Amino acid sequence: MSKDSKEESTGIESDLVNLARLAASESLEDTRLFLARLIRKYRQSHPDLASRLDQSLKSTQTRSSGNSVLRRGAPVSDxxxxxxxxxxxxxxxxxxxxxxxxxxxxxxxxxxxxxxxxxxxxxxxxxxxxxxxxxxxxxxxxxxxxxxxxxxxxxxxxxxxxxxxxxxxxxxxxxxxxxxxxxxxxxxxxxxxxxxxxxxxxxxxxxxxxxxxxxxxxxxxxxxxxxxxxxxxxxxxxxxxxxxxxxxxxxxxxxxxxxxxxxxFDAPDAASIGVAIKRFLGDDQEVFKSWIDVLAAGLQGQSLSDVERSINALRRGHALQTASIEKLISSAIDQRQEDLSKAERLNLAIELAKAGQHTHMQISQMTGVARDTIRKHAGPSPRKGRGLK
Ligand SMILES: Nc1ncnc2c1ncn2[C@@H]1O[C@H](COP(=O)(O)OP(=O)(O)OP(=O)(O)O)[C@@H](O)[C@H]1O
Ligand SMILES: [Mg+2]
Missing domain, CATH: 3.40.50.300 (P-loop containing nucleotide triphosphate hydrolases)
Structure with a gap:
């Protein structure tokens, strides 16, 4: 036997003896930990041995009896x-x-x-x-x-x-x-x-x-x-x-x-929704700059988790250019539209019209309120395209 292989087998022998000692002490946890250490140690030099040890380790985990309540979970760093x-x-x-x-x-x-x-x-x-x-x-x-x-x-x-x-x-x-x-x-x-x-x-x-x-x-x-x-x-x-x-x-x-x-914790107020929209828009804030008020008005009453979901869908749609910005915005607030009463929808439309960022046609598309009704409450539509990108 060469010096190297002799040293190696002595290492394996002493590991085997230690493993036997641990197994005999019936300390399942220590045995498992030691097995895990051996698997790491022999993975490079003796891959077959390591993989067989790995199988035994796994079988101890699945076969363990249900007597005790506390068991080790998956190993994590801390x-x-x-x-x-x-x-x-x-x-x-x-x-x-x-x-x-x-x-x-x-x-x-x-x-x-x-x-x-x-x-x-x-x-x-x-x-x-x-x-x-x-x-x-x-x-x-x-x-x-x-x-x-x-x-x-x-x-x-x-x-x-x-x-x-x-x-x-x-x-x-x-x-x-x-x-x-x-x-x-x-x-x-x-x-x-x-x-x-x-x-x-x-x-x-x-x-x-x-x-x-x-x-x-x-x-x-x-x-x-x-x-x-x-x-x-x-x-x-x-x-x-x-x-x-x-x-x-x-x-x-x-x-x-x-x-x-x-x-x-209460449902978020208007200010929180505005801040959340900006945060969730991330790098796309500039792209949607002129729509932030519309989104804020349309997403009132939603939880921030729902706001996040709507904004993420909007960003995905924009990135993949699945539809025009107007369409995407309108579907982002669409979900909420169903929850809005007629009066709330009219209010949203009036607010949007007063803000003067969008044409009555666009507001009508977004809120489902007829253009005539919007005009009746908010005066004539702003010049086409004003404030729009
Ligand atoms: N106040 C908030 N600020 C920033 N993001 C929020 C906030 N509330 C919710 N979110 C977003 O929505 C996700 C879900 O929120 P979270 O799990 O904290 O809600 P929750 O109040 O615990 O709800 P549940 O009662 O359903 O467990 C968060 O991971 C975050 O992305
Ligand atoms: Mg929770």
């Missing part, structure tokens, strides 16, 4: 995230991670919400000053509001401002396991978050309450709410517990009371 819990039966991840540590654009929010979110962040950043006076920072907050207004986004923003990933508890996964285990699942996930001083979001927290209507589940759900009550009460200063819901009426009042702060 060491604290390397052991994210998954449900023992379904193997669904109990916690999802949003990693915006590289930075995230701030959400567009009315002042009151912006200030509340800002306070949560500042208190964390200056927690030592608070601690010196024996004061705890806000440990828990519940974000309430209609869909698509930036609740989840604000939670991501808070975490990213604090240089952390946002952990989101997947309540569907928590509740997907066998009856009787959901309480354990919930506790395991929450304990894990507490241990790592995470920013944890309980998204759609009403999911727990909603299921209460299902009689067969009632005992189980009561237990879940009890777990939740205890956990919110005992949440440590080092962690931050956020919850979000668009059904505040479904959240147990006892649970509701336990959050340190309630942040109310």
């Amino acid at each position: 060491s604290s995230e390397a052991a994210l819990p998954v449900d023992g039966d379904s193997r669904l991840a109990l916690i999802r991670v949003f990693d915006d540590r590289a930075g995230l654009a701030s959400p567009i929010l009315p002042n009151s919400v912006h200030d509340a979110i800002g306070a949560i962040i500042r208190e964390r950043q200056e927690s030592q000053r608070l601690a010196a006076r024996g004061i705890s920072p806000t440990r828990s907050a519940i974000l309430v509001g209609p869909p698509g207004v930036g609740k989840t986004l604000s939670a991501r923003w808070i975490a990213s401002s604090l240089g952390k990933s946002l952990w989101v508890l997947d309540l569907t996964a928590v509740m997907s396991s066998l009856l009787g285990k959901t309480g354990n699942n919930l506790r395991a996930a929450l304990d894990h978050a507490k241990k790592h001083a995470a920013v944890l979001l309980l998204d759609e927290i009403d999911a727990i309450a909603k299921r209460r209507s299902d009689e067969s589940d009632i005992g189980e759900l009561k237990r879940l709410v009890t777990v939740m009550l205890q956990e919110v009460d005992q949440w440590p200063d080092s962690g931050l517990l956020l919850a979000a819901t668009n059904h505040p009426e479904l959240v147990d009042p006892a649970l509701w009371r336990r959050f340190d702060m309630v942040v109310k």
Whole structure:
């Protein structure tokens, strides 16, 4: 045997002995981690061996019994995230991670919400000053509001401002396991978050309450709410517990009371919609400059998530030149048109006519209001093409 191959086989022998020792100790997690290390080590020099080891590693993951609730999730870069819990039966991840540590654009929010979110962040950043006076920072907050207004986004923003990933508890996964285990699942996930001083979001927290209507589940759900009550009460200063819901009426009042702060999100106002349109237009802002007011008027009442969807469709249409700008604008606000009452549509048409950027013909196309009606309310049409590109 040459010196090289002798050294090599000694390496393999000692790895084998170590692997056997770990397997004998019945520490499945350590065995798996060691196997993963061996696969990396031998991938270049012994590809066949590495791929066979890889198969054994995979089979340990799928065959594992469902006795324990906590299992390792998929490996990720952050060491604290390397052991994210998954449900023992379904193997669904109990916690999802949003990693915006590289930075995230701030959400567009009315002042009151912006200030509340800002306070949560500042208190964390200056927690030592608070601690010196024996004061705890806000440990828990519940974000309430209609869909698509930036609740989840604000939670991501808070975490990213604090240089952390946002952990989101997947309540569907928590509740997907066998009856009787959901309480354990919930506790395991929450304990894990507490241990790592995470920013944890309980998204759609009403999911727990909603299921209460299902009689067969009632005992189980009561237990879940009890777990939740205890956990919110005992949440440590080092962690931050956020919850979000668009059904505040479904959240147990006892649970509701336990959050340190309630942040109310409303549907966006006109100013926010204007800012959002400009942001979502991105590099195309210049192209659509003379249409921004029209879009803002036409998209009133939409959530920012819907505004984003409309603007993205508009930009795609423009990039691929699927139709004229007028047509694209009109279909961007078309969706909303169906929700507008006749009076609201007339108002929109009058506003647009007064702004003088578009001909009555164009306004009529966009709003569905007859040209005569527009003229009756707003006077004659501006000179053709005025203000148009
Ligand atoms: N206030 C906002 N500022 C900027 N973008 C927003 C805002 N609200 C929504 N958006 C856009 O819409 C997307 C969806 O928003 P988000 O998931 O935060 O809504 P949500 O309030 O959590 O809704 P749901 O109640 O349905 O969960 C965001 O990722 C973002 O692109
Ligand atoms: Mg959300």
